[in-house]
Every structure is written in C-alpha cells, then in structure tokens.
Amino acid sequence: MWNFFKKKSPSVIGIDIGSSAIKVVQIKRVGEKAVLETYGALALGPYAEKEVGQATNLDTDKIVEALNDIIREAKISTKTNGLAIPFRSSLMSIVEMPDVPNKELAQMIPIEARKYIPVPISEVSLDWSVIPTDKFSESKGGKKFPTKNVLVVAIHNEAFKKYQEIVTKAQLDTKFFEIEIFSTMRSVLSQQEKAPVMIFDMGAAFTKLYIVERGTVRASHTINKGSQDITSAIASSFGIPIADAERLKRGIGLSKTDDGKSVVEVVDLTLSYIFSEANRVLINYQKKYNKAVQRIVLVGGGSSLKGLKELSQQKFGTEVSIGNPFDKVEAPAFLENTLRGVAPDFSVAMGIAIRRLQELE
Numbered sequence: 001m002w003n004f005f006k007k008k009s010p011s012v013i014g015i016d017i018g019s020s021a022i023k024v025v026q027i028k029r030v031g032e033k034a035v036l037e038t039y040g041a042l043a044l045g046p047y048a049e050k051e052v053g054q055a056t057n058l059d060t061d062k063i064v065e066a067l068n069d070i071i072r073e074a075k076i077s078t079k080t081n082g083l084a085i086p087f088r089s090s091l092m093s094i095v096e097m098p099d100v101p102n103k104e105l106a107q108m109i110p111i112e113a114r115k116y117i118p119v120p121i122s123e124v125s126l127d128w129s130v131i132p133t134d135k136f137s138e139s140k141g142g143k144k145f146p147t148k149n150v151l152v153v154a155i156h157n158e159a160f161k162k163y164q165e166i167v168t169k170a171q172l173d174t175k176f177f178e179i180e181i182f183s184t185m186r187s188v189l190s191q192q193e194k195a196p197v198m199i200f201d202m203g204a205a206f207t208k209l210y211i212v213e214r215g216t217v218r219a220s221h222t223i224n225k226g227s228q229d230i231t232s233a234i235a236s237s238f239g240i241p242i243a244d245a246e247r248l249k250r251g252i253g254l255s256k257t258d259d260g261k262s263v264v265e266v267v268d269l270t271l272s273y274i275f276s277e278a279n280r281v282l283i284n285y286q287k288k289y290n291k292a293v294q295r296i297v298l299v300g301g302g303s304s305l306k307g308l309k310e311l312s313q314q315k316f317g318t319e320v321s322i323g324n325p326f327d328k329v330e331a332p333a334f335l336e337n338t339l340r341g342v343a344p345d346f347s348v349a350m351g352i353a354i355r356r357l358q359e360l361e
C-alpha cells in the first residue's frame, strides 16, 4: 500500500513564552501534510503569585519550571524545537538605502542602522531583508535614482542570552530563535496574499499590530493595553476579584451577565483606546503608502473574547477574521471545535513549529 511509504519526519515543537502564558505545539510531517500531535498552554500568573491571564515578569528559573511543567502536561515527546523571541525584545525599522548589490548593503547597513537604533550596535544582533519596491527618490539636482527599502531588525543580545539560558536549563535542543511577528505571519497568512493585511495580536499587557504586505512587515506598533486591562475593568466596575472577572470574561465575553450587566459598557474605555490606536496605525499606513489595509486578522489569547470580532469589524469597517493556525495542520475531526476556540493563542507557537518542520525538508 502506498500509505506504507509515506514520508515521515521526526516530531518538532514550537515554543512561545508569552508574558502571561507559555504555549507549545508538537507537529510532524506525514506524507504531504503537517500533522498536529499535541499542544498545550500554561498560565504563568500562578508562578508569580498573580492570577491566570495576568502578565508576569518571571526570572529564568521560574520560566524553566513552568516550561518543564507544560512539556510534561502536554506529553511533548521530543526535544527539537524553535523558540519565539518577544516582539518587545526587538527593534524594527524600514531604512531607505541606495540600490546597490546586497554584498555592499551588508556593509552599509550596520553603519546606517546606528541612526535608527537607540542602543549601541554592539548590544544587538542585526538582521535585514530587502523589501521589493519600484520606488525612485529625488536626488538634489532633481534627477531620479533608484533606492531599496530594507527591513532592518535588531534583537537585544540580552534577550538571546536569557532565552538561551532557559532552553539550556530545560535541556531542549533549540535550533533557532525567531521574533514572534515572523512566526505569526507564517501561521495565519497565506503566501499568495498580495494586499496589505493587519495582524492584531492581543496579549495580556499589550496589543501588538503588524501590517504585512507581500510577505514583508511594513509597519508595526505596540499598544500598552491588552486583555488584562479588560479583566481589570470588569473587576473594578462589578466589584469582583480579578480571578472572577477573568472567568466571566472567558465565559460570556462581551455579552450581558445573567443579571443584565453590560460587559461591553464597562470595557468600553479600554477597547476604544485600543481601537483608536489601531485606527491611527491604519491611517498612517494608508497615507504613507497610498494603499488601504484590506483585512485584519485577530490573534493572541485576547482575541478569543466572544464578540470582539464583530465589534472590531464595526469599528474598523474592514473585514475581520480570527486567525486559525491549526488550519495549516491536520488534526482529528473531533478536536475541530476545541481547536477553533483556542486557535488565536497558538499562532506564534504554530508558526515556529512549521518553520522547524520546513527546515527538515
């Protein structure tokens, strides 16, 4: 039987250590398909004497303890992995450079990057890629000369050191580190998509926005409010503990409570702030590139909030969908609903796992 000869790969894991929760997925290749083997999420709040759903700032030993716990709970059976680096540990800018061969660019970029990166270049690791463009710049004499837009990414060496220490202590075999933005792009966008898309990643303390066009990041922004601010607003308005507010939020989302209280009203201030910041980013993009974002993809645990998709569609006046990274893998049919419910949480971890699998081909 041909099935017998189907190409199989070893299992790989994608790890996302978020500020409020660790997410892991394990996948492998069977024939042409990537197959989901196991996945799991673990709230970090309880490791920091905080509630579930709250952002933490744990030392490496506590993170290792939590990582070992989730690896055991999710029955992860391999050590080979990639690991996500938080967006906040990176600096990203789009730099206009002369149209010279990449070899020359490689020498020019570290020098040019000094203008854009507010920390000494020796404290970061630089990476860059050319953004396809047909733009011409005006030279002083009015003549046009071609330029290249280059996405320059810097990661704090301190962040590398911290995550290296974590995986070493957890005895994992980490093949690469990747800034979470690239992982999410891989797991929720299609490579064929040409029009600009905005990824809206609502975590616990922050909401991260990335505008992606033709597979390249064109703009990014971090809003200093996230899903824990929604919980706090519910807790203080309803006079209930954070843990109860978190349960209520995850249970009914933006609907009315049994006794008729309106969640939408009490979280309006927080959500309006987030939406208006996001709108500002959309408008700036449109002005700069003379192109509108065509659709918005919601990811991150905060995007599981019931009613958020409909509300954001209304606020943005643009097509909004909830990212489902599990679409990229095959999973048992009976899990379909469960997976859809938690899908936005796993965008980063799944993107990492897919890259690791691709590297094995």
Ligand SMILES: Nc1ncnc2c1ncn2[C@@H]1O[C@H](COP(=O)(O)OP(=O)(O)OP(=O)(O)O)[C@@H](O)[C@H]1O
Pocket (backbone or CB within 6 Å): 017, 018, 019, 020, 021, 022, 052, 053, 054, 086, 202, 203, 204, 205, 206, 226, 227, 228, 231, 246, 249, 250, 251, 299, 300, 301, 302, 303, 304, 305, 306, 345
């Ligand atoms: N079903 C749900 N409904 C509403 N909110 C939810 C739900 N599930 C999780 N959340 C919220 O999502 C937030 C966590 O999201 P996520 O796991 O993406 O954050 P993180 O990755 O830890 O944060 P960051 O990426 O900012 O470091 C928490 O504040 C939690 O309350």
Ligand SMILES: [Mg+2]
Pocket (backbone or CB within 6 Å): 018, 019, 203, 300, 348
């Ligand atoms: Mg996250």
